[in-house]
Amino acid sequence: MSRRTPLPPPPPPVEIQSWPGREARLADRARAMGELNRRLLGGGRLAVFLVWVATLQLGWGFAGGGLVALEDVIDPISMMFVLVSVAIGLGVLVPAVYFLARGVWRDREAYDRLLRWAALDRDPVGDARLREPVLSAAWLVLSFALCAVGLWVSLAAPAELVGPGLGGYGTVAYLMGAALGLWIPGLAGLVKAIRHYRFAVRLTGRPGPRSASSGHPRPE
Template structure:
């Protein structure tokens, strides 16, 4: 996989800005803002987000299997298999958490640069194209669904408690799964609402 291209830089400071005319400045502004918007809520960004969220859930599922096996193990061999599954799951959980966190940091940086380009000038025609209503709605609806499912699982797992065929490992697995979904949904919801508010402000 090739290294990811860097974000468009912020506009130069006022004392060294050297556009030949306003049209050139608006053209650079439109290109930078379009790329930053794509990096924030574009289809590729959504795909990467979902892939890492799915990787997180897959890894935690493997960890959960190990936790359940560890709880039910009756001999050292079973315990070793359980520990192996936990370690295998963490091998997916750790990079997924890292890349999801890096995505949040990159989103924050992209939004900061988008705001800097936005205050540089005003171009209602170009700015109207940055709303991306379809992608914004997809981000919002998908994220709200993740939040709802994650919150329900997180609350239902400890509420039902431990019982026959449902040990502490199962409860821990369900709570972790719900928490991962809820946090992922919260990230997406914040992104969608933040972009909508910015887009509305640009064309107001």
């Protein structure tokens, strides 16, 4: 993976702020907030999120498939293939979990900095560009779809695929793992989309200017 560029820094403390005028402060504010908003909701960020979710499912497909195959292992050669499948699955699964968790952590850091820059001043015209209705809707719809599929996998699929003559405990474990791999990223995406919508509403609808000394709203 290519090296990630660092996030825009938070605004300087009040006691060392040295902008020559409000226009310069607003320009730096708009630049930082635009970049942070892109890091949170940009199309590239959404694509990376979906790629890691798909990678997680692929890894679990190999590892969980090994659990299912254990029910039918009858010889050492079959056991060897099962172990190789599990090893490949873990080799794909672990990085996917790591980078998804890392993405959530970076999103939290970016959102905190976005709040700090928002609290610096008020610019209704410029801030209106941060609403990103299309990208917010894309995050919301795709994350809801992940949760819906995860719900079906965890509830409906076991009822149809597990039972006498069908799958056993290995199949149940595989389906539960696949469901969690959809549910957890889906919930993270839903929280992000709803949080950004509420932030944009507060940002463009707040009644009066906020100074840097007035603090910033707490993240939700």
